Amino acid sequence: MIVPATRIVGLTTHDIRFPTSRDLDGSDAMNPDPDYSAAYVVITTEDGRQGHGFAFTIGRGNDVQTAAIGALEQYVIGQDAEDVAGIYHAMINDSQLRWLGPEKGVMHMAISAVANALWDLKAKRYGKPLWLLLAEMTPEQLVEMIDFRYLSDALTRDEALELLRKGEQGKAERIADLRANGYPAYTTSPGWLGYDDDKLRRLCKEALDQGFTQIKLKVGADLQDDIRRFATAREVCGPDFPIAIDANQRWDVDSAIEWVGALAPYHPHWVEEPTSPDDVLGHAAIARGISPIRVATGEHVQNRIVFKQLLQAGAISFLQIDSARVGGVNENLAILLLAAKFGIPVCPHAGGVGLCELVQHLAMFDYVGVSGSLDGRVIEYVDHLHEHFVDPVVIKGGRYLAPSLPGFSAEMHPESIAAHVFPGGEVWRDQ
Amino acid sequence: MIVPATRIVGLTTHDIRFPTSRDLDGSDAMNPDPDYSAAYVVITTEDGRQGHGFAFTIGRGNDVQTAAIGALEQYVIGQDAEDVAGIYHAMINDSQLRWLGPEKGVMHMAISAVANALWDLKAKRYGKPLWLLLAEMTPEQLVEMIDFRYLSDALTRDEALELLRKGEQGKAERIADLRANGYPAYTTSPGWLGYDDDKLRRLCKEALDQGFTQIKLKVGADLQDDIRRFATAREVCGPDFPIAIDANQRWDVDSAIEWVGALAPYHPHWVEEPTSPDDVLGHAAIARGISPIRVATGEHVQNRIVFKQLLQAGAISFLQIDSARVGGVNENLAILLLAAKFGIPVCPHAGGVGLCELVQHLAMFDYVGVSGSLDGRVIEYVDHLHEHFVDPVVIKGGRYLAPSLPGFSAEMHPESIAAHVFPGGEVWRDQ
Numbered sequence: 001m002i003v004p005a006t007r008i009v010g011l012t013t014h015d016i017r018f019p020t021s022r023d024l025d026g027s028d029a030m031n032p033d034p035d036y037s038a039a040y041v042v043i044t045t046e047d048g049r050q051g052h053g054f055a056f057t058i059g060r061g062n063d064v065q066t067a068a069i070g071a072l073e074q075y076v077i078g079q080d081a082e083d084v085a086g087i088y089h090a091m092i093n094d095s096q097l098r099w100l101g102p103e104k105g106v107m108h109m110a111i112s113a114v115a116n117a118l119w120d121l122k123a124k125r126y127g128k129p130l131w132l133l134l135a136e137m138t139p140e141q142l143v144e145m146i147d148f149r150y151l152s153d154a155l156t157r158d159e160a161l162e163l164l165r166k167g168e169q170g171k172a173e174r175i176a177d178l179r180a181n182g183y184p185a186y187t188t189s190p191g192w193l194g195y196d197d198d199k200l201r202r203l204c205k206e207a208l209d210q211g212f213t214q215i216k217l218k219v220g221a222d223l224q225d226d227i228r229r230f231a232t233a234r235e236v237c238g239p240d241f242p243i244a245i246d247a248n249q250r251w252d253v254d255s256a257i258e259w260v261g262a263l264a265p266y267h268p269h270w271v272e273e274p275t276s277p278d279d280v281l282g283h284a285a286i287a288r289g290i291s292p293i294r295v296a297t298g299e300h301v302q303n304r305i306v307f308k309q310l311l312q313a314g315a316i317s318f319l320q321i322d323s324a325r326v327g328g329v330n331e332n333l334a335i336l337l338l339a340a341k342f343g344i345p346v347c348p349h350a351g352g353v354g355l356c357e358l359v360q361h362l363a364m365f366d367y368v369g370v371s372g373s374l375d376g377r378v379i380e381y382v383d384h385l386h387e388h389f390v391d392p393v394v395i396k397g398g399r400y401l402a403p404s405l406p407g408f409s410a411e412m413h414p415e416s417i418a419a420h421v422f423p424g425g426e427v428w429r430d431q
Numbered sequence: 432m433i434v435p436a437t438r439i440v441g442l443t444t445h446d447i448r449f450p451t452s453r454d455l456d457g458s459d460a461m462n463p464d465p466d467y468s469a470a471y472v473v474i475t476t477e478d479g480r481q482g483h484g485f486a487f488t489i490g491r492g493n494d495v496q497t498a499a500i501g502a503l504e505q506y507v508i509g510q511d512a513e514d515v516a517g518i519y520h521a522m523i524n525d526s527q528l529r530w531l532g533p534e535k536g537v538m539h540m541a542i543s544a545v546a547n548a549l550w551d552l553k554a555k556r557y558g559k560p561l562w563l564l565l566a567e568m569t570p571e572q573l574v575e576m577i578d579f580r581y582l583s584d585a586l587t588r589d590e591a592l593e594l595l596r597k598g599e600q601g602k603a604e605r606i607a608d609l610r611a612n613g614y615p616a617y618t619t620s621p622g623w624l625g626y627d628d629d630k631l632r633r634l635c636k637e638a639l640d641q642g643f644t645q646i647k648l649k650v651g652a653d654l655q656d657d658i659r660r661f662a663t664a665r666e667v668c669g670p671d672f673p674i675a676i677d678a679n680q681r682w683d684v685d686s687a688i689e690w691v692g693a694l695a696p697y698h699p700h701w702v703e704e705p706t707s708p709d710d711v712l713g714h715a716a717i718a719r720g721i722s723p724i725r726v727a728t729g730e731h732v733q734n735r736i737v738f739k740q741l742l743q744a745g746a747i748s749f750l751q752i753d754s755a756r757v758g759g760v761n762e763n764l765a766i767l768l769l770a771a772k773f774g775i776p777v778c779p780h781a782g783g784v785g786l787c788e789l790v791q792h793l794a795m796f797d798y799v800g801v802s803g804s805l806d807g808r809v810i811e812y813v814d815h816l817h818e819h820f821v822d823p824v825v826i827k828g829g830r831y832l833a834p835s836l837p838g839f840s841a842e843m844h845p846e847s848i849a850a851h852v853f854p855g856g857e858v859w860r861d862q
Contacts (some may be wrong), residue, residue, distance in 0.1 A: 031526045060527035061538060064502050068495045068537065095462045096491035102680070102708070104733060105536015106499065107492060150707040153684040153716065249533070253584040276581040277533070278736040280711055281743055285584065302535060305709040312712055 008081050010044035011073045011114075015066040016412070017059060017422040018353065018385060027194035029220030030248040034058035036385065038353045039065035039110075040417065043117045045081050051121025052411040055109040056324050056352040062422065068110035076114060081125065084118045085144045088330045091115070092147055104302035108327060115328025116358065120408035129403040130329070131364035135175060139164035146334045147304075147327075154308045160337045167340075167369045174368040182399035183364055184374060185381040186214030186244070188351060190233065193218045197232055204236040211398030214242040214269060214378050220250030223262055230266040242269035249273045249300065253282045257289035270296040270318050277301050283315035296320055299349035303327070304334045311342040318376075320349045323358035329408075332362050336370045345375065351382035356393045357409035360400045388416035437512050441475035442504045442545075446497040447843070448490060448853040449784065449816060458625035460651030461679040465489035467816065469784045470496035470541075471848065474548045476512050482552025483842040486540040487755050487783040493853065499541035507545060512556065515549045516575045519761045522546070523578055535733035539758060546759025547789065551839035560834040561760070562795035566606060570595035577765045578735075578758075585739045591768045598771075598800045605799040613830035614795055615805060616812040617645030617675070619782060621664065624649045628663055635667040642829030645673040645700060645809050651681030654693055661697040673700035680704045680731065684713045688720035701727040701749050708732050714746035727751055730780035734758070735765045742773040749807070751780045754789035760839075763793050767801045776806065782813035787824045788840035791831045819847035 021033035038054040039062055055065050075091045091111045092103070100107040123130040134142070139161045148157050187210075190203035207215050217233055219226040226245075233243055245268045251259060256274040271293060275282045277300035287295045298320030301307055310316045319339045321332050339346045348363050350356040356379070363379045371377075379400055386392040390411040394401040403409050419425050452464035469485040470493050486496050506522045522542045523534070531538040554561040565573070570592045579588050618641075621634035638646050648664055650657040657676075664674055676699045682690060687705040702724060706713045708731035718726045729751030732738055741747045750770045752763050770777045779794050781787040787810070794810045802808070810831055817823035821842040825832040834840050850856050 030529070034527065034530075058527050058530045060525065061499075061502060061531045064495070064499045064538065064541075065531060067498045068492075071492060071495050094491065096465065096489050098461070099465075099489045100492045100496060100540070101536050102731065104532075104709070105538060106531050107495065107537055109531070110495075150683055150710060150713070152686075153713060252581055255583075276736050278535070278734065279581060279740065281740045282581070282584065282736075300533060303709065305707050305713075309710065309712045 006045040006047045006049070006081050008043055008076050008079050009046045011070070011076050012042050013066045013070045014040040014417055015062050015422045016040050016353075016417055016420045017062055017428070018420055019427055020384070021059070027192050028218040028246065028248040029193060029250040031058060036353045037062040037422070038412075039069055039113060040412065041069045041113050041117050043076060043114070043121055045121070049081075049121060049124060051117040051119070051124065053113040053115070053117030053120060053328070053408075054324060054354060054410065055113040056355055065106055065109060068106045069113050072110055072114045081118070081121055084115070084122055084330075087118060088115050088145065088327070089147065092327060103305070103327065108303065109325055112324050112326060112328040115330055116324065116408060116410060119329045120410045124407045127406045129405060130361040130408040131368070131402065132175070134361075134365040135171060135368045139168070142333060145330045147330070148334070150305045151308060151334065151338070154312060155334070155338050155341050159341060163337055163340050163370065167372055170372060171368055174372065178364055178368060178402045182396065182401045183360065183367065184213055184378045185395060185398055185400050186216060186242070186378045187212045187381045187383070188216045188246070189383050190215055191217035191246070193221055197229065200229055200232055201236055204233050208237060208241075210395075212381070213398055214244060216244040216246055216272070216380070218248065219245045219263065220247035220259070223259060226263060230263055234266045243267070244269040244272060244296070246272035247274050249276055251275050253285050253289075256286045260290045260293060264290075264293060268293055270294045272296045272320070273300070278306070280306065280309040280313050280315055283310060284313040287315050287317070294318065296347065298322060300325065304331055304338065307335050307338055311338055311344060316344065318347045319344050320347055321359065321362060322349045323355055323362060329362070336362065336366045340370050345377045346371065347377055348379050350380040351384060353385050354389060354410060354412070356381060356386070357389050357391070360393055360403065361408060364402060388412050437476040437478045437480070439474055439507050439510050439512050440477045442501070442507050443473050444497045444501045445471040445848055446493050446853045447471050447784075447848055447851045448493055448859070449851055450858055451815070452490070458623050459649040459677065459679040460624060460681040462489060467784045468493040468853070469843075470500055470544060471843065472500045472544050472548050474507060474545070474552055476552070480512075480552060480555060482548040482550070482555065484544040484546070484548030484551060484759075484839075485755060485785060485841065486544040487786055496537055496540060499537045500544050503541055503545045512549070512552055515546070515553055515761075518549060519546050519576065519758070520578065523758060534736070534758065539734065540756055543755050543757060543759040546761055547755065547839060547841060550760045551841045555838045558837045560836060561792040561839040562799070562833065563606070565760075565792075565796040566602060566799045570599070573764060576761045578761070579765070581736045582739060582765065582769070585743060586765075586769050586772050590772060594768055594771050594801065598803055601803060602799055605803065609795055609799060609833045613827065613832040614791065614798065615644055615809045616826060616829055616831050617647060617673070617809045618643045618812050618814070619647045619677070620814050621646055622648035622677070624652055628660065631660055631663055632667055635664050639668060639672075643812070644829055645675060647675040647677055647703070647811070649679065650676045650694065651678035651690070654690060657694060661694055665697045674698070675700045675703060675727070677703035678705050680707055682706050684716050687717045691721045691724060695721075695724060699724055701725045703727045703751070704731070709737070711737065711740040711744050711746055714741060715744040718746050718748070725749065727778065729753060731756065735762055735769065738766050738769055742769055742775060747775065749778045750775050751778055752790065752793060753780045754786055754793060760793070767793065767797045771801050776808045777802065778808055779810050781811040782815060784816050785820060785841060785843070787812060787817070788820050788822070791824055791834065792839060795833060819843050
């Protein structure tokens with residue numbers, strides 16, 4: 001079933017934007033009016049196969065992000081599509097491109113999009129969903145995908161191999177469990193700041209009815225509003241139901257500790273992004289200041305080096321990988337292994353455009369091949385924009401069902417791409 | 432002499448690249464073949480005045496960096512040129528653009544270029560060199576320029592005001608001293624990895640003859656070579672002459688400690704960029720591991736939040752600001768104040784394209800208006816590409832003379848821009 005290696009002959013990009021700000025979907029304390037967007041890339045091989053990938057942004061700047069992906073064409077065209085590791089290491093270690101980060105921001109997200117498209121292509125060629133492709137790779141093949149630079153004080157290549165070998169025990173049973181029962185999800189849909197209390201109450205009830213075992217509320221814009229909204233959600237969900245809160249980087253250290261203190265009576269399951277994603281020591285200070293309430297972060301953490309430090313500093317109790325910000329699947333493999341080394345559960349960030357579709361594969365691989373556990377683990381779910389994807393996520397009883405189609409679930413319908421291209425697509429032309 | 436406020440009516444960009452890789456100027460352990468480049472911006476007002484700014488890169492990706500600067504046009508056009516603070520805060524706090532960082536990488540360097548062009552324009556309108564314009568602003572005017580978000584656990588607005596008020600004592604004397612004697616410089620020219628031992632020896636001797644009081648050697652590619660090169664430099668310069676070493680992020684934590692240990696007999700004045708600029712805890716571990724040898728970093732530190740942590744963690748003994756990586760003059764004001772609060776000397780990174788021209792103004796303002804001291808402070812100097820600037824740095828007796836022309840010394844000759852535009856300029860057309 002495996003398609004022979006073929007040369008990559010094309011890379012095309014699309015600046016795709018959804019006018020989500022019109023309905024205040026996705027509004028939070030730092031992002032009042034996002035237009036969910038994808039800097040989208042399609043890689044084509046000489047035998048006509050395609051891999052799809054994208055960086056997620058929230059509107060302005062998506063053109064710059066798209067241009068950055070286009071600038072990576074030279075690393076991809078003419079290469080063997082099988083050589084994901086080689087292309088990835090070449091992109092990451094290009095000394096001239098490194099200057100634009102290193103390994104952060106627009107250029108790194110561009111590498112993420114291209115790397116993920118390469119993985120989509122590879123999984124399609126192997127006829128497997130990505131999570132299963134990863135689960136069937138050997139530990140040696142997996143560590144080849146990782147750049148261990150700057151990690152050795154926390155995780156060596158040998159330790160990574162050891163963790164992956166340990167992850168092989170019971171793998172078949174976990175694959176069977178995943179296929180039968182899926183992976184637990186939580187929903188952020190009730191908690192956007194732009195919604196009124198009636199909508200919050202209704203959406204909380206729907207989340208319970210749908211079988212979700214956790215919800216999340218956006219906080220940080222107005223304390224009295226947050227207290228009222230949290231009390232409302234707690235009332236609907238009951239005293240023991242996990243309700244996380246998410247400040248989207250709104251606070252400084254002291255204000256985080258104070259604000260969370262005021263919400264403590266409602267028992268937040270975790271406090272997400274209390275401050276700058278760059279502030280390792282700040283997160284550690286907040287974690288100490290709000291204990292036993294726990295800290296989660298990751299969706300804006302720029303790379304494995306910052307995750308390493310968050311773990312070393314004891315700053316987080318939940319690690320939230322993002323599928324399209326760090327260096328794609330490759331760097332997320334390193335981050336899953338770091339989390340396993342430190343015994344911290346991975347609870348992925350999702351939502352946006354297609355982030356649920358991508359990140360489910362990484363969480364599922366974490367379960368079957370790395371952590372071996374579902375304890376304390378949930379994947380975020382937001383009910384936005386899935387209809388634009390060829391292989392959308394399937395949620396049943398509050399759980400992500402394991403994808404079965406080949407690939408990384410990254411591919412958008414051609415009509416969706418055409419309609420949302422900015423600024424020429426039909427949804428934008430009428431503005 | 433002050434020109435009335437005028438509206439900004441134009442923003443144009445240029446992708447400018449110098450073929451420096453042909454001579455191995457600028458080669459180090461991480462950057463073997465840089466083509467020094469500037470993503471260059473010119474802002475024009477309705478009365479025909481111009482402000483110039485740029486982001487420095489080392490070649491590939493300069494097109495992406497230039498596009499990112501162009502994407503900021505909407506924040507600048509139609510604004511009052513006097514309102515540097517307003518434009519800066521609008522760019523930094525745009526929620527959609529923040530997603531592309533936040534405050535790091537390509538988008539942040541673009542903001543830096545635009546902010547610096549606004550300062551160049553303002554200083555020209557006021558008829559003063561930037562360092563003096565800053566020195567003559569009130570503490571209240573200066574703190575208006577700063578985004579204090581995420582700093583309050585280390586530096587509040589009130590503490591910043593207090594530091595700036597303290598900096599007013601003796602300012603007139605320091606301005607006179609600076610005009611008479613300039614600011615001490617060190618040179619990196621002898622130390623590039625691409626040079627043979629004879630050239631190293633000759634350039635070390637020239638540095639001494641020219642009156643520099645410190646040199647710097649690039650290290651980290653090959654230990655035996657480094658030992659031989661350091662021994663050679665030490666022999667030429669004598670036992671007490673400060674010789675810094677610079678690994679350009681080459682090492683992990685343990686290898687940094689080992690490598691520096693092997694070079695310790697030659698007494699490095701500081702060890703620069705031993706590891707990833709993102710690794711605060713790694714720098715702190717290295718600082719403990721190589722004490723009493725001291726750590727310096729900063730040219731790739733992405734923003735004030737990482738500098739804050741490097742200071743909080745006791746990870747650095749010298750703070751190396753860069754004029755064009757963080758959010759321009761505005762964010763560098765915050766960083767100078769953080770350094771002053773923690774009592775750490777600022778020794779700027781320079782070289783590249785025009786970084787000497789820019790950063791001299793910031794170091795000079797630090798001396799006259801913030802730290803009030805030259806103790807342990809030196810500005811890097813590299814003898815590259817100054818001929819392309821309208822107001823190039825002047826080095827005399829190993830010291831930067833204080834610029835006297837109005838502006839930020841950021842303006843390149845039109846002929847230099849035309850000749851080096853990539854890929855159409857004449858230096859590239861013949862390749």
